[in-house]
Amino acid sequence: MKVSIVGATGYGGAELIRIINNHSHLTLASVHSSSKTGQAISNEYPHFMHEVDDILLEINPEQMAKTSDLVFLATPNGISKGLTPFFKDLNIKIIDLSGDLRIKDRDEYQKWYKKEAADEEVIGRAVYGLSEWNKENILQADMIANPGCFPTATLLGLAPLIQNFSAIEDIIIDAKTGVSGAGRSLSAASHFSEVNENLKIYKVLEHQHTPEIEQQIKAWNQHTPNISFSAHLVPMTRGIMATMYVKVDRGTSFQEIWDLFKSAYEDKPFVRLHPPGSFPSTKHVYGSNYCDIGVAYDDRTNRITIVSVIDNLMKGAAGQAVQNANLMFGFNETDGLQYLPLFP
Amino acid sequence: MKVSIVGATGYGGAELIRIINNHSHLTLASVHSSSKTGQAISNEYPHFMHEVDDILLEINPEQMAKTSDLVFLATPNGISKGLTPFFKDLNIKIIDLSGDLRIKDRDEYQKWYKKEAADEEVIGRAVYGLSEWNKENILQADMIANPGCFPTATLLGLAPLIQNFSAIEDIIIDAKTGVSGAGRSLSAASHFSEVNENLKIYKVLEHQHTPEIEQQIKAWNQHTPNISFSAHLVPMTRGIMATMYVKVDRGTSFQEIWDLFKSAYEDKPFVRLHPPGSFPSTKHVYGSNYCDIGVAYDDRTNRITIVSVIDNLMKGAAGQAVQNANLMFGFNETDGLQYLPLFP
């Protein structure tokens, strides 16, 4: 199958290229950019030199639909919702890595993203691409809203509790991310000397991934409270860790929690559960599509601690996008994603 | 006044030397080490070269009491409780930077530290050195249990709530630290290639700073729950951030919370409150004795978020120790600590 990438000069786009280049069933048809048209992608990214030297093309949906079976939209928030209508009647699948198509409630999108929402029809058509928990719908979909990086780590960590307890009392999510999550656009917040040897909290109570998480957990279980979510910027390039503190509506035990996680994930190839007493680090999934999870239960407070880590550019973006493409095309879910993590 | 340092080759000891060297009222009498006796401290730490070239001496309490007015015990947990008896009848003040004298309940110490506790008499004599909130007792003390790094950041962040609300419903503390907090002893957990570009959680539900925090908050307010505390290792050398999520026993507002913090800290020189909507980063206090705090209130969840940062080697160890020495000697609290943070 042939695929094209819009927004190929961003980090998500570059990671898609890396994966596709080694994927046995996907071929890169073309790479597109609005700003660097005419340059070779390997000029922007010399690590591709000699291997992927494609020229960056203009974004031309009709042309792309002729040469590609699927397009990845790896564009910043606010762009893809303007692009999707042009692909409407064309015979091409779409996977959107931005936040534009994820929030079903347009008002919520507008409140948190502070941008105009996409058309209702487009939003309605888009299937939320949390591969492990929405597989049936993804198999049928022709348009995917690929989940955000924080929601992916968070939802995979919360799912066994939300889906199995009758009610959840409170949920606090303390999330930490590497800097590549902020993308390649220059900003003081990503300036090396301001980030290195520094730890910041940002968008306190305002992070746009909050409604995405709440939408899904409330869909799983209506007896779920609003979340307290905060995001921290860690002086590293890749990796997300979500540390989650959850109280359920009744007493429980480590064994009960453990069994829920075990049965939820034992057949899911990309989710790995740490043995009791052991917890994942972000480097354990570096460069890979895994989500590693550890759980603990504190009877002093009756609170469950869940630690979930992903590589934000892989399972948090490009990796999960390819996982979804595999599902949409009927390939093996793990095709092209069987890298072991890079350590150290 | 003359001071000596036991454990001068550790990071806390080295930081004490740095401060004392520029302190107008304190002079370094001698530096002591159990392992590197006979070497110059500048051999261990070439950054002291030409400025502090003192030879590391054996630990000899009687001799030290003759030449020093105060001794800093900057030793690992488990050592100082064996040393303090030797200083008992000598005319010398003691500031212990380890955890040995902080926990009043010997069973709790033994449960969390997994070591034998100090003698009751010594524990009873030691005053908890949280400078901002125990000043009266510190002024009279001759033995100080200098607070831990996480408890310092946490307690300064929680104090205005704990002291002023009639009851607290729950407290979650998600703490993050730079690697220097683990000290200078070699361990896989501090090996560069295992830490760099990595984020870890450690001692989940088992951190020995948990009882130290609970002891103080319950002393301030008996209607305070057990805490959920977890510690993360961030790939940076210095800095602690405690992100705290607190629910009080009734509805509140940002304005009420803000006023509590403002009145708690407006006269305390080392605690700086960020303006509404702004939050501190660890680099804002790098190399200094400040604790910077930001607060937020979320009416979606009725939860208060408090962000508190310190330099773990300064306000979290050597800086607060000197602040306490200043109080014990009747100096100005800020003497020798008026460095601005190093940025970037």
Added chain:
Amino acid sequence: MKVSIVGATGYGGAELIRIINNHSHLTLASVHSSSKTGQAISNEYPHFMHEVDDILLEINPEQMAKTSDLVFLATPNGISKGLTPFFKDLNIKIIDLSGDLRIKDRDEYQKWYKKEAADEEVIGRAVYGLSEWNKENILQADMIANPGCFPTATLLGLAPLIQNFSAIEDIIIDAKTGVSGAGRSLSAASHFSEVNENLKIYKVLEHQHTPEIEQQIKAWNQHTPNISFSAHLVPMTRGIMATMYVKVDRGTSFQEIWDLFKSAYEDKPFVRLHPPGSFPSTKHVYGSNYCDIGVAYDDRTNRITIVSVIDNLMKGAAGQAVQNANLMFGFNETDGLQYLPLFP
């Protein structure tokens, strides 16, 4: 073909596992360790969890020869020379990643390594595995001395000059490495707080890779001077850059230099030449087997600057070892090594 790894708990060993796990013609027969026998390798390296859970076995050459066609010795310097005799009459190929078999002159080895050299017979049998420039011999070999990380970057950068100019006047090699090159053994030199935000020079004039480089360049061209070599420790995990300053015996030009490099490497899949005026960064080859090279010529000083980068664990160790295994087994040189670098 089946392979086994001795020293699987080191970083080189772990990287071999990562490569072999995705290699279509190599299968991992067994992993061996002298210290962690009986544990699962995924216990040491949780990033392997669920994918490579092999138990670490004792080092038993006879047994290994029965189940493996080739053994990688990924042991520290000084170990493999004691192991190789046990494999002597067994039908198994050997690739030694340590420095033990590289130096033909036993006195030189002893002078620089400050250890007893291997037996002459073993040294004589070992073929130096600089894949790009010793291919013919490697194809025939049954024992490979896999090159050191600095020599690999350096020799690939120097080869076109040394091989083509009649004489070289002087060679200065200023090398910089990430910390993983120092391995997984604990040392103050690899302690995070001592390395981070720090740049060190080490083993000035004493680095054991000096004779390895000189041996090869003098073999290529006897009119080659002794080198000035120094190594620096950079606060990053992976990556080597060798910046080389070379004066040849006569006037030259950028065009002449450029043509030499171009013709030397245009048919070598893992060496990529940067276009004029552009230079490689270590991240351009991160996690891959590439060696990227840039060259410049300064007519103000008649000096050539060559910049050569590799990933020290890949082309500088495990990657080149697998490249050599591919050659020894008659596979395609690039099999199992066609990863694109990980960026960012």
Added chain:
Amino acid sequence: MKVSIVGATGYGGAELIRIINNHSHLTLASVHSSSKTGQAISNEYPHFMHEVDDILLEINPEQMAKTSDLVFLATPNGISKGLTPFFKDLNIKIIDLSGDLRIKDRDEYQKWYKKEAADEEVIGRAVYGLSEWNKENILQADMIANPGCFPTATLLGLAPLIQNFSAIEDIIIDAKTGVSGAGRSLSAASHFSEVNENLKIYKVLEHQHTPEIEQQIKAWNQHTPNISFSAHLVPMTRGIMATMYVKVDRGTSFQEIWDLFKSAYEDKPFVRLHPPGSFPSTKHVYGSNYCDIGVAYDDRTNRITIVSVIDNLMKGAAGQAVQNANLMFGFNETDGLQYLPLFP
């Protein structure tokens, strides 16, 4: 004495504020910026909060001359040469931290900086502020061209050789810098994800500090060759290391070299010579005004290796600027600069 700072929002400006705030003889009169006028400096730099909250003012030379005895121009290259004429007939001393006034030959400036040079009269008046080696002229000066960061580390390392050998055969300078040297302006080259875990070489053969170094060494000794200079960007915030490889015109010995360095620097408070066999790391001078130097001699190649480290924002910029201000005002050279380095 009262001082003002133009370009206070840059890293050099911020470092000047940090030093002056603790300086017993200098007081900050005003801070100036062309872009952030009207804001508090502590808004830009929250680490100054509560301690330095001055409002950033417009650049008004006449007004500044009324309230200040000296102005520091901490502006990017190309700005101060346009400002200095306005200060011409005013009674105020000037220390320019940019490169504008350093190069006496206007054509050289234009060739390397690719900008119009300053007026000859201004250039003629400016005294090169290499404090250790130009003290007599600095004492008399009213306008200082403060040296560049690389030239400072390099020239302090080369001086004893250049000044004492009759001729130098060749000089190779391999320089490495932390990222703060690139300033606070956003650029891809300072974007965290592009710099972290990466090592780059930049401005190969084109660095504008080349003529500054050559101008001074040729002034010291006309029998000095052109230099080979290259600069590398290291993933750390602060610190410069210059590794220098020098061949003199005749045979020499370690002892001769060592004696030259010892006698050159034994009376200079900010230059510290490492004992034989020991070399400085950048962290040894972190946050301080020291330049630490180590030397070696290789009789295999008759080449001298010199390692010189500074903190680029201190001895490489703001620290040396204050050192020069001290000299101009007749204070003790070390006033306000007696910080010990921050380690770790």
